[in-house]
Amino acid sequence: MSAHERVIYYLPGRGGRVDEGLGSALQSRGFTVYGRHLFGEFQRLKFSDQIQVIAMDLQQGFWNENSLVVANSFGAYLFLHAQTLLDPFPGKVLLLSPIIGATAAPGNGPRFSPPFADRLHQLVQAGELPIPTRCEIHVGEHDWQCQPDKIKLFGQLTGMPVLIVPEGGHLLSHSYVGQLLDGWLG
Secondary structure, X not given: OOOOOOEEEEEOOOXXXXXXXXXXXXXXXXXXEEEOOOOXXXXXXXXXXXXXXXXXXXXXXXXXXXXEEEEEOHHHHHHHHXXXXXXXXXXXXXXXXXXXXXXXXXXXOOEEOOOOOOHHHHHHHOOOOOOOOEEEEEEEOOOOOOOHHHHHHHHHHHOOOEEXXXXXXXXXXXXXXXXXXXXXXX
């Protein structure tokens, strides 16, 4: 990376690519996007190895106060778990629709339980989760996978500001995310 290159570290949702969707939106704003595709070889790694790889990525290429990280859905879950291996991340972090543990849709809807589903909650309750120095969370009002009430509590316990997006679901609208990126990236 050159000193003048605008770079960002991006972790997409499960099965996502860094060069599609939100990754493309970051590229269109003049950023070189680094990160991990969350499928294929990476997905076949044990969860503990996945978070180790992300922690190493951050330490080796993004460990300064000017670094930018965007993590979406399961990518945010991986980022937060990678934080457990590190000191608080010194850069600026944007978490979109972050998974923070097990969840279930209302009624008999789908259920989702990621590896170590209770770990983040336990660490936050104990005051032991390393919190990035500048991190904000955006979650849709109707997001069953992130459950806004749980995210609000998580934000209160960690000191991370949480914005609940009216009428939003797990996939926040392109217009909302576009405006958010334009402001957040400066």
